[in-house]
Amino acid sequence: MSMANVKLDDQAVSFEQQIPLAPIEELGEEESYLRVITKRFFKHKLAVLGLIVFTLILLMAILAPLLAPRSPYAITDQFSAAPSSKYMLGTDQVGRDLFSRLIYGSRVSLSVGIGAVAIYVAIGTILGAIAGYFGKWVDMIIMRITDVFMSFPYLMVILVLVSIMGPSLFNIIVVLGLLGWPGIARIVRGSVLSIKQMDYIKAGVALGYSAPRLVFQHILPNCLGPILVNATFGIAAAIITEASLSFLGMGVQPPTASWGNMLKDAQSLSVLASQPWLWVPPGIMILLSVLSINFMGDGLRDAMDPKSLR
Amino acid sequence: MSSTTSLETDRKADAPRQGTPLIEVQNLKKYYPIKKGILSKTVGHVKAVDGLNFSIYPGETISLVGESGCGKSTTGQAIVQLDPPTEGKVIFQGRDLSTLSNTELRQLRPQLQIIFQDPYSSLNPRKRVGDLLAEPLLVHKLADKSEVTRKVDDILEIVGLTKHHRNHYPHEFSGGQRQRIGIARALILNPKLIVCDEPVSALDVSIQAQVLNLLKDLQQKFQLTYLFIAHGLGAVKYISDRIAVMYLGKIVELGTTEEIFKNPRHPYTQILLSAYPVPNPHLRNRNRVVVEGDVPNPANPPKGCSFHTRCPLAQSICREKTPDLMGSGHTVACHFPLA
Amino acid sequence: MFQYIVRRILIALPVLFGVTIFSFLIVNMAPGNPVEMQINPDATAADIALKKEALGLNDPLYVQYVRWLSGILHGNFGFSFSTHQAVTGMISDRIGPTLLLMGTAIIIAYLIAIPIGILSATRQYSWMDYLSTSFSFLGISIPHFFLGLGAIYVFSIVFQIFPTGGMNTLGGTGGFADTFNHLILPALVLGTGIAGSMVRYVRSSVLEILGQDYLRTARSKGLKEFFVINKHALRNALIPIITVIGMDIPLLIGGAVVTEQIFQWPGLGQLTIQSIGSRDYPTLMAMNLMAAVAVLLSNLITDVLYSVADPRIKYN
Numbered sequence: 001m002s003m004a005n006v007k008l009d010d011q012a013v014s015f016e017q018q019i020p021l022a023p024i025e026e027l028g029e030e031e032s033y034l035r036v037i038t039k040r041f042f043k044h045k046l047a048v049l050g051l052i053v054f055t056l057i058l059l060m061a062i063l064a065p066l067l068a069p070r071s072p073y074a075i076t077d078q079f080s081a082a083p084s085s086k087y088m089l090g091t092d093q094v095g096r097d098l099f100s101r102l103i104y105g106s107r108v109s110l111s112v113g114i115g116a117v118a119i120y121v122a123i124g125t126i127l128g129a130i131a132g133y134f135g136k137w138v139d140m141i142i143m144r145i146t147d148v149f150m151s152f153p154y155l156m157v158i159l160v161l162v163s164i165m166g167p168s169l170f171n172i173i174v175v176l177g178l179l180g181w182p183g184i185a186r187i188v189r190g191s192v193l194s195i196k197q198m199d200y201i202k203a204g205v206a207l208g209y210s211a212p213r214l215v216f217q218h219i220l221p222n223c224l225g226p227i228l229v230n231a232t233f234g235i236a237a238a239i240i241t242e243a244s245l246s247f248l249g250m251g252v253q254p255p256t257a258s259w260g261n262m263l264k265d266a267q268s269l270s271v272l273a274s275q276p277w278l279w280v281p282p283g284i285m286i287l288l289s290v291l292s293i294n295f296m297g298d299g300l301r302d303a304m305d306p307k308s309l310r
Numbered sequence: 311m312s313s314t315t316s317l318e319t320d321r322k323a324d325a326p327r328q329g330t331p332l333i334e335v336q337n338l339k340k341y342y343p344i345k346k347g348i349l350s351k352t353v354g355h356v357k358a359v360d361g362l363n364f365s366i367y368p369g370e371t372i373s374l375v376g377e378s379g380c381g382k383s384t385t386g387q388a389i390v391q392l393d394p395p396t397e398g399k400v401i402f403q404g405r406d407l408s409t410l411s412n413t414e415l416r417q418l419r420p421q422l423q424i425i426f427q428d429p430y431s432s433l434n435p436r437k438r439v440g441d442l443l444a445e446p447l448l449v450h451k452l453a454d455k456s457e458v459t460r461k462v463d464d465i466l467e468i469v470g471l472t473k474h475h476r477n478h479y480p481h482e483f484s485g486g487q488r489q490r491i492g493i494a495r496a497l498i499l500n501p502k503l504i505v506c507d508e509p510v511s512a513l514d515v516s517i518q519a520q521v522l523n524l525l526k527d528l529q530q531k532f533q534l535t536y537l538f539i540a541h542g543l544g545a546v547k548y549i550s551d552r553i554a555v556m557y558l559g560k561i562v563e564l565g566t567t568e569e570i571f572k573n574p575r576h577p578y579t580q581i582l583l584s585a586y587p588v589p590n591p592h593l594r595n596r597n598r599v600v601v602e603g604d605v606p607n608p609a610n611p612p613k614g615c616s617f618h619t620r621c622p623l624a625q626s627i628c629r630e631k632t633p634d635l636m637g638s639g640h641t642v643a644c645h646f647p648l649a
Numbered sequence: 650m651f652q653y654i655v656r657r658i659l660i661a662l663p664v665l666f667g668v669t670i671f672s673f674l675i676v677n678m679a680p681g682n683p684v685e686m687q688i689n690p691d692a693t694a695a696d697i698a699l700k701k702e703a704l705g706l707n708d709p710l711y712v713q714y715v716r717w718l719s720g721i722l723h724g725n726f727g728f729s730f731s732t733h734q735a736v737t738g739m740i741s742d743r744i745g746p747t748l749l750l751m752g753t754a755i756i757i758a759y760l761i762a763i764p765i766g767i768l769s770a771t772r773q774y775s776w777m778d779y780l781s782t783s784f785s786f787l788g789i790s791i792p793h794f795f796l797g798l799g800a801i802y803v804f805s806i807v808f809q810i811f812p813t814g815g816m817n818t819l820g821g822t823g824g825f826a827d828t829f830n831h832l833i834l835p836a837l838v839l840g841t842g843i844a845g846s847m848v849r850y851v852r853s854s855v856l857e858i859l860g861q862d863y864l865r866t867a868r869s870k871g872l873k874e875f876f877v878i879n880k881h882a883l884r885n886a887l888i889p890i891i892t893v894i895g896m897d898i899p900l901l902i903g904g905a906v907v908t909e910q911i912f913q914w915p916g917l918g919q920l921t922i923q924s925i926g927s928r929d930y931p932t933l934m935a936m937n938l939m940a941a942v943a944v945l946l947s948n949l950i951t952d953v954l955y956s957v958a959d960p961r962i963k964y965n
Contacts, residue, residue, distance in 0.1 A: 144660075148667035151941040151948075155903030156921060157675075160933050163925050164679050199432035202392050203495065207446045208419035221436045240792050244907055247794045248922060266798050267911070269813060273806045283795035291790040298786075 037225075040303035047299020053292035057285075061106040068100035072257045083277050090277040093265060094255075101257035102281055108258040109289060112173055112242040113235035119177025121231050124184025129215050131185070132192025143189070146182040154179065158241065159250055167250050176238050187230055191223030225304035232297035236290045243286050259286050331365035332502060332535050333389065338362040338398035340384050344609055356609045358384045360559035361398070363635070366503065371529065371536040373546040375582065376556035377605055382539045383427075385556075386505040389537065390422040391415060403502075420450055420499035427508040429488035433480035439466075439491055440476035446499050461498065468531075469494040470524060486517035490524065497528065505537045510545055522549055543582055547571060555579045558608055558616040565640035575642040577621050615645065654953050661949050668945065669721070672938045673714050679930035726935035731927035736935045739920065746816055747916030750839065750909065751901055753832055755894055757840030758847055763890060765844075766851025770859065771878060781848055788845020793904045797838045797911040804834060814913035835912040839904050843897055854889040858882045888955065895951030898944050 041047055060067060069088075070076070075095040076087065083090045089098040131142040158175055165171045195201065196219065204214050245251030246260025254261055259282040266272045266279035339362075341355035359381040366372050374382040387393040389400050391407055400407045402422065410418065426432040433442060443462045447453040453461050463473035469490040480488055489509060496504050506525065510518040526549055528534060540546045546553055547567055554564040555578060563576040574580045603620045606612050612619050618628040627645050635643045701707055708716075720727065726736035769781035805813040811834045817823045818831075858864070859882055867877045894901075902918075909918030917936055924932045 144663050144667060147660075147664040148671055150899075151664060151668050151944045152671070152937060153899040153902035153940045153944065155906055156933075156937050156940060159906070159921065159925055160675060160679075160930070160937060163928065163933075164675070164930075199426040199428060200434045202387070203424065203426065203432055203492070204434075205392055206390050206419055206422065206424045207449070207495070207499065208416040209445075209449055210416065213449070218434055222434070236790065240790075243792050244794060244903075247792075248907070248910060248925075250925060263794065263798070269801075269806075272798060272802055276802070279798060283792075283798070286795060287787075287791050290792075291786060294786055294790050 037300075037303045041299050044299035044302055046295040047302075050292040050295030050299065053288060054296060057106050057289050057292070058110065060103055061110045064103050064107055068097075068103045070097050070100050072096060072101045072104040073255050074100075080275060080278075082275075089281050090275075092262070092278060093271075096255075096257075098262070098277065098281065101262060102259070102285060104257045105259040105262060105282060105285065106289070108169060108246075108252050108256065109239045109242060109286070111169065112176065113239045113293075115173040116176035116180060116238045117231050117234045119173070120180035120234070121184055121227060123177070124181035125188050125220065125227060127181065128185035128188025129192050129220060132189040133196060133211065133215050133219065135193075139189070142185070146185050149179065149182045155241065155244065158245065159248070162245060162250050167245070167253055169252050169256070172242055172245060172251060176241060180234060180238070183234070184227060184230055187226045188220075188223055191226055192219050195219050195222050225300075229297055229301045229304065232293060232300055236293040236297065239286065239290055239293070259283075329367060332368045332403065333366040333537075334399070334401040335362055335364050335366075335385075335389065336399040336401065338385065338388060338400065339396045340381070340388055340393065341396045354609055357559050357611060358608060359388065359395070360611075362561055364554060364561065364564060366535060366537060368502075368535055369529075369533055370551040371538055371549050372552045372554065373538040373540060373550040374554050374556055375540055375543055375546055378541060379605055379608065380556040381559040381608075382541075382556050383507050386424065386507050386537060386539050390424050390503075390505050391419070392424070420446070421502045422505070423496035423499065423501040423503070424505040424507060425489070425492050425496050425509045428512055429485045429492060430512075432492050433488055433495075435480055438477055438479055439483075442480075442491065443494055443498055446495065450499065452499065465494045465498050468528070469497070470520075484517075485513050486521060489513060489521055493521075493524065493528070497532070500532070501534070503535045503537065505539070507539045508541065511540065518545065525549065542585070543571075555582065558606065558611050560616065560643065561635060562617065562644070563640075563642045564635065565642075569640045573640075575637075575640065575647040576617075576644050577623050577648065578617050580648065615643075653956050657949060657952055657956075661945055665942065665945060668938065668941045669718055670714070672934045672941070673717055675937075676717075676930050676934045677710070677713075680928070721938070726938075727931040729924075729932045730929045731924070731932075732929075736932050739932060740917065740935060740939070743915065743917045743920045745916075746914060747905060747909070747918060749828075749832065750836055750914055750916060751905055753836035754839035754843060754901065754905075757836055758843040758894075761840065761844040762847035762851050766848045766890075767855055767878075767883070767886075769848070770852045770855035773856065778852075781852070785845045785848040785852075788841055788843075788848070790845075791842070793838060793842050793907040794911055796841065797835070797908055800834055800838050801911070814911070816915055831912075831914075835908050835914050838912075839901070839908045842904050843901055846897065846900070847893055850893045851886075851890050855882065855886045858886045861885075892951045892955055895947045898947045899940075902940050902943075 073096065076091055076097055077095070078087065078091050079095045080093050081087055081091045087097055087099065089102060092098055092101070127142050127146075131139040158179060161175045161179075162171060165175065192215075201214060201218060204218050209218070242251055242258065243260035243263070246258045247263050249261075249264060251260050252258040262282040263279050271278055338359055339357070340359040341357055343352040344354045344356060345351065346353045362385060364372070374385060376382050384393060388395045391400070394408065402418070405418075407415065407418075437445075440459070440462050443465060444458045447458055447461060448455075459476075462476060466473055466475060471487065471490055471494070475483075475487075480491065483491065493509075509525070510521050513521060522545060525536070529536060536549070538546060538550055543553070550567050552564065552566050553570045554561045555570070555576060556562065557578050563570065563574070563579045565575075570579060571583065574583055606616065606619055612629075614630050615621070615624070615628040615633050618624040621628065623646055625646065631645070633643045633645050635641045637647075706713070717727075724737055726740070728734065729736055729739060732739065765781045765784065769775075769778040772778055801813050804811045812818065812831050814831075816831050817827050864877060864882060868874075905916065906918035906921050908914070909916045910922045913919065921933065921936060923929075924936075
């Protein structure tokens with residue numbers, strides 16, 4: 001084969017000619033990422049239903065003093081009374097109004113759910129971001145610690161820790177918050193690992209941005225979706241855990257009303273059999289709140305699914 | 311390994327250029343370890359960049375050209391310290407960048423900017439264009455709050471956008487417009503050198519010309535120095551002063567654009583040139599040189615001249631001895647350079 | 650693949666080590682110590698100090714840890730604060746019923762989840778699919794104790810089909826049929842809860858397989874839909890389905906604690922609640938440690954099975 005003699009005077013496109021800039025069309029109404037997500041979320045019927053129910057429960061918790069007919073601690077003139085026009089859901093074995101206790105119980109469930117998740121999302125996000133961004137041995141150590149925490153059956157360790165620290169609303173929030181982070185940490189780490197490879201992060205490094213700025217202002221806002229979805233499901237799980245703890249006597253202590261400890265009385269067969277008003281309403285409230293939050297989580301997950309986004 | 315070109319040869323190669331270089335690349339190497347086995351032992355290295363020596367002079371455009379996987383992008387990222395080199399030095403205005411502390415490096419980074427190939431992954435999707443462009447100014451305290459908006463508007467105007475685009479998100483723009491935003495972001499810190507990592511290869515041909523024109527205008531306006539990376543010679547001819555042809559992590563030929571196009575001396579350069587399309591149909595009846603075989607595995611490059619497996623002119627010495635980059639001004643690494 | 654398995658075990662070892670440290674620290678954090686729990690109330694402070702010294706409680710923490718760990722490796726988990734029996738013995742008395750309950754619950758969960766999941770995947774967006782999605786959300790959202798109480802109310806109190814709790818009829822002769830009768834309700838409650846999350850998983854893995862090109866090929870060959878699903882799709886979806894239980898083990902253990910308590914099932918879960926009541930930390934942490942090791946092992950086995958069954962898994 002002989003080497004070709006290449007003619008070089010012609011070009012595919014004559015770049016020397018000044019090509020006028022194509023007019024840049026005026027852009028329409030700005031559409032932010034948030035607006036797209038919201039629109040998609042509201043197309044998910046169950047998610048909207050969940051949002052409505054959850055909002056109602058939230059209002060119930062905030063407005064409890066206005067909604068409850070009497071104090072949740074006040075002892076009335078009747079013990080273990082069946083529902084009547086005077087006491088809508090009857091009274092408990094001590095003689096307290098169950099309807100008022102049910103309303104106040106929402107405060108416990110929601111504060112545990114939101115409080116615990118807020119703590120562990122913060123811990124998990126920071127640890128996951130550190131592991132994903134710095135990699136190497138930092139990542140190795142954080143991920144092994146995560147594995148350790150994930151190996152323990154959640155409810156059993158919580159039972160032990162709460163029993164050591166003493167069962168109280170505050171301690172439950174702290175214990176759930178300190179133990180719940182591994183799931184978030186794994187998710188954040190995975191997102192950070194993939195986002196770290198994007199050119200806009202490399203551009204940030206080239207522009208001289210500091211590591212904290214890159215992590216907190218450029219990487220984390222882009223993994224908000226998975227964090228939010230996980231946190232939503234986490235609130236539901238924390239509400240169930242608090243209810244279980246209170247049911248087992250290791251949660252919020254009477255006389256404070258919690259849906260879980262209201263169900264505790266039903267462990268006696270006679271209550272279970274003859275006084276369903278004592279245990280059915282709080283059970284349904286737990287189910288309703290958890291279900292509504294899970295539906296919202298599902299809607300969020302679908303709305304943020306990158307596969308179906310644009 | 312005998313592949314490392316001596317610095318003397320390099321100086322000679324650059325002799326025709328005037329003044330002191332902005333950047334000196336000395337024996338630059340970037341190896342990626344290959345890990346195998348239970349304990350992840352390193353069993354070898356992918357030699358992405360294997361001993362580069364060249365200088366970049368103020369105000370010029372030097373292009374790195376080669377097939378994908380030849381190490382050109384790695385070189386670009388190593389020079390702006392995005393992917394620190396395994397070995398060798400990058401000397402910027404007399405300072406060896408590898409010896410700088412993190413803080414010193416961060417203060418120096420504004421002078422070394424980079425434009426990426428993919429305009430879709432190079433802009434943070436969650437930030438408005440105005441914020442994307444204002445952030446570098448605020449981080450480096452190059453403007454106070456009152457000036458920032460004006461500076462952002464100015465730079466948008468300069469790259470051919472308008473101040474109305476400030477409040478929009480990247481996904482609302484076309485590929486070409488996004489690339490302009492990327493250019494604006496690199497430009498806003500008044501850099502000395504911009505590495506253009508295939509800035510037009512993801513764009514439509516008509517848009518390519520616009521962006522190249524813009525880059526050329528900006529170079530004159532702001533006395534910029536470009537390191538331009540491309541895999542074809544097409545885009546490069548129009549914009550470059552000098553061209554370095556890379557093959558398997560090494561420079562095989564380096565010369566002015568005119569020398570490379572008129573008088574290519576390395577067989578590989580000739581092959582690249584013959585792959586370059588000729589629009590005039592009357593001139594097409596030339597002999598095309600078609601390259602045979604695939605690029606060898608950079609983890610296990612061939613002995614001797616790394617191009618000998620595909621070279622139509624290879625002799626026995628090519629399989630034994632690695633050729634050094636030879637010549638003055640127009641340099642070539644070949645035992646049998648073409649006249 | 651062998652390399653992958655060895656590496657996977659090597660990763661599990663430091664985690665196991667971390668699990669023991671964490672367990673030890675919690676036991677140490679707990680109020681009360683073996684001496685205060687074991688000796689009679691009249692003992693003088695000097696006696697207690699002497700006993701403490703003899704038991705090595707004044708040694709540095711890491712010495713105590715090494716001693717505790719070597720004890721565990723010899724099967725000695727210490728002594729219960731409340732019954733003063735060896736913890737190992739107490740656990741081995743209770744482990745049988747728990748394994749029986751969990752095993753049955755897993756079988757029930759598979760029996761519910763696999764058909765429902767497959768049906769809802771093959772008829773995506775049909776009313777069957779919506780029904781199964783609703784079931785799965787209900788299963789995830791309903792607390793075990795509420796489901797358990799409801800089940801007792803309906804099946805034991807209103808219809809009186811099953812006993813309300815325990816493992817054998819009091820004063821009865823026992824026997825397999827009697828135990829089985831007591832087992833159904835708690836196993837059903839525990840199994841339904843697990844089935845909820847399993848349905849979602851089965852559905853999505855079948856959906857993923859159904860989207861593959863080789864199924865379209867099978868259809869285009871003219872195979873009946875029944876064969877397409879059963880011969881081609883299910884076989885490939887089976888691996889992730891079978892191994893899903895590995896992920897649900899922690900959930901299962903937590904559920905077992907509550908379920909055993911409600912049904913008075915004499916297993917480890919009930920022992921947990923009793924030990925919580927009596928602040929019996931050595932027993933609690935022994936159970937926690939065992940459970941953690943079980944989780945660790947089940948994850949390991951899941952990963953290994955996966956790598957054996959699926960040739961596409963990368964080994965690094």
